[in-house]
Amino acid sequence: EVQLVExxxxxxxPGRSLRLSCVVSGFSFxxxxxxxxxxxxxxxxxxxxxxxxxxxxxGYAASVKGRFSMSRDNxxxxxxxxxxxxxxxxxAIYYCVKDIGYRTSSFSYGMDVWGQGTTVTVSS
Amino acid sequence: xxxxxxxxxxxxxxxxxxxxxxxGRSPSIETNYDNYDVHWYxxxxxxxxxxxxYGNSNRPSGVPDRFSGSKSGTSASLDITGLxxxxxxxxxxxxxxxTLGGYIFGPGTKVTVL
Numbered sequence: 717e718v719q720l721v722e723x724x725x726x727x728x729x730p731g732r733s734l735r736l737s738c739v740v741s742g743f744s745f746x747x748x749x750x751x752x753x754x755x756x757x758x759x760x761x762x763x764x765x766x767x768x769x770x771x772x773x774x775g776y777a778a779s780v781k782g783r784f785s786m787s788r789d790n791x792x793x794x795x796x797x798x799x800x801x802x803x804x805x806x807x808a809i810y811y812c813v814k815d816i817g818y819r820t821s822s823f824s825y826g827m828d829v830w831g832q833g834t835t836v837t838v839s840s
Numbered sequence: 841x842x843x844x845x846x847x848x849x850x851x852x853x854x855x856x857x858x859x860x861x862x863x864g865r866s867p868s869i870e871t872n873y874d875n876y877d878v879h880w881y882x883x884x885x886x887x888x889x890x891x892x893x894y895g896n897s898n899r900p901s902g903v904p905d906r907f908s909g910s911k912s913g914t915s916a917s918l919d920i921t922g923l924x925x926x927x928x929x930x931x932x933x934x935x936x937x938x939t940l941g942g943y944i945f946g947p948g949t950k951v952t953v954l
Contacts, residue, residue: 751943753889761881761889761932763943775942811888823943824936826879826894833888 718742718829720812725834728802736834738795738812743829746770746790749815751827752797754808754836764810765797768821775823780806802838809833844933844946851952852923860949862916862933876936878916880909883930883948892931893918920951928953 724736736752752764765786767774774786785798795812814829845863852858862878880893891900893909896916906927908919916935920927933946 753943760930760948761883761934761945763945766942775940777942778940816894823941824876826877826891826934827881827943828891828894828900830888830890 718814720814720829720831722810722812722831722834725810725836727837727839729840730802730804730838732802733798733800734802734836736797736799736810736812736836738831740793740795740812740814743814745788745793747819749817749820749823749825750788750795751813751815751823752786752795753811753813753827753830754806755811755833756805756808759808762808766815766823767795769817769819773821799836802836804838807836807838809835843937843944844935846931846933846946846949848947849950849952851954852920853954854923854925856923857919857921858923858951860918860920860931860933860951862918862935862946864914864916864935876938878909878911879934880907880918881932881934882927883932884926885929889932923951923953925953927951 719741722738728734751766754764765776783801787796811833812831813827816825816828850858877895881889882892883889896911897909906922930948932948937944
């Protein structure tokens with residue numbers, strides 16, 4: 717069974733940092749593009765960041781560029797999102813998501829497996 | 841303002857057909873240089889999103905054939921035929937933004953089964 721399990725969410729003050737992790741199982745993690753997608757309370761979906769299978773390409777939404785850093789450890793089948801300089805508007809559920817893209821640096825094939833999400837709340 | 845536009849809501853009686861449109865403007869779905877695929881996701885209340893259609897018209901295994909997708913030019917659509925109570929959810933279209941270099945989502949459409 718394919719599983720993506722996020723962790724690391726919680727409450728943080730504006731300007732502080734959090735690091736999200738996602739551990740996967742049930743598929744060949746090191747062959748696929750991966751993403752973080754977030755959803756603010758009562759709002760729609762927002763793509764946050766994506767990383768190619770070999771970490772050769774990493775992309776960010778304009779709203780997080782320069783503050784967030786995405787990485788992966790294929791040996792540990794893990795995905796990470798380092799979130800610095802957090803803002804109130806970063807409050808959201810953060811989903812770890814597998815892309816359909818196989819051994820590609822393209823972010824365009826669709827997202828076929830979603831984790832259950834981890835909640836990040838930024839508040840003073 | 842999203843580069844993908846969806847109606848905020850659509851509704852239908854059980855058994856009816858509903859269509860959700862997704863209209864894009866450059867730099868998404870279609871530019872002067874490339875065409876980008878559109879994907880659709882269903883999000884039931886309190887749940888994570890689920891892939892419904894990928895590559896404009898392809899259904900992953902396990903998705904009922906009541907759901908179908910199409911794309912023409914800068915517009916795409918999701919059809920739900922034989923509407924059922926369990927189809928009541930939010931539906932999002934997604935494509936690629938060549939300026940962003942990543943995915944973008946439409947604002948979402950709430951489907952209500954009357």
